Amino acid sequence: MTKNSFKRCHKSDPHFDACLVVNIEDAIHKLKNGAPELGLDSFEPLLISELVIGEGSGPVNVQQNFKNVRLHGLTGSKVLGHKASLDENVLFAQSVTPTLRLEADYDMKGRVLLLPIYGQGPCNVTLVNTKINHTLHGELFDRKGKTYMKFVNYTVTLRPEIVRFHFANLFNGDDRLGDEINKVINDNWSEVFTDVRDGYERSFGLIFQDLANRVFTRVPLKDIYLD
Structure with missing residues (x-):
């Protein structure tokens, strides 16, 4: 895959934002097998060496340390909407991902819902x-x-319909x-996830920022947006 594999939109197009929605979704699907020339060796799954989710301020009093992550x-993902403020270099998008699985x-x-928990x-x-708002x-x-x-x-903001957890070897x-503890966590998934959602949002924001920069710092804007 090369930079010319991606479709481009004309900034003068009155339907510019709709064009971006279609082309961003097309680019995501084309990246499924990776793009080594853009520094993306694997996209499905996306490989992440380490991820740390800090403890929450409520029921989740435990730091979650993840290694060898496969996302x-x-x-x-399907792009629901997109808005570009090109003069201010700001982009907004909303997407939905049917299944986002972290292994x-x-x-x-530490403790979850006042219950002790430990393991590796x-x-x-x-x-x-999951509906995701991107800024x-x-x-x-x-x-x-x-x-x-x-x-x-x-x-990013993450709004899943439901979250399922499974921790082996507790x-x-x-x-x-x-x-028992896996069942308790899943029965109370909303309370558990909400307490640490900020940590997931910060982590996913950094992941997405790295992915976006691998493309945008390698491909000139004239090859992304046409005048």
Whole structure:
């Protein structure tokens, strides 16, 4: 895949934002098998070496440390809307991802819903039908006579319909206790996820910012937006 594989929109097009919606979704699907020339070796799953979700201020008094993360489902995302304020270098978008599944090796110790929890091993966190609002702030820079954009801030909000958790090997492999705590967490998924949602949103914002910059800092703006 090359930069010319991506469709482009004319800034003068009265339907510019609608064009962006179609083309962004097309680009996401084309990246399914990665794009090494853009620094994207794998997109399905997306590989992340480490992810840390800090403890919440309510029922989740435990830091979640994830390693060898495999993030599945991003290429199934559908863009619902997009707005570009090109003069201010600000982009807004809303998407929905049917299934966003995080598989990783976890390590944690603390309390959830006042219950002690500790363990390390494989885990699975699945967000279903997640609406994601994206806000990107960029800065322009020139290189070899061409203008590029670098995103200096990327914030997201995550609103899943439901979240499913599974942590294997809790309590040193005590299956009975492990099954019980997994059930409690899933029965109270909304309260549990809401308490640590800020941590997930910050982490996903950094992940998406890195992905966007791998493209935008390599592809000149003239090859993304046509005058």
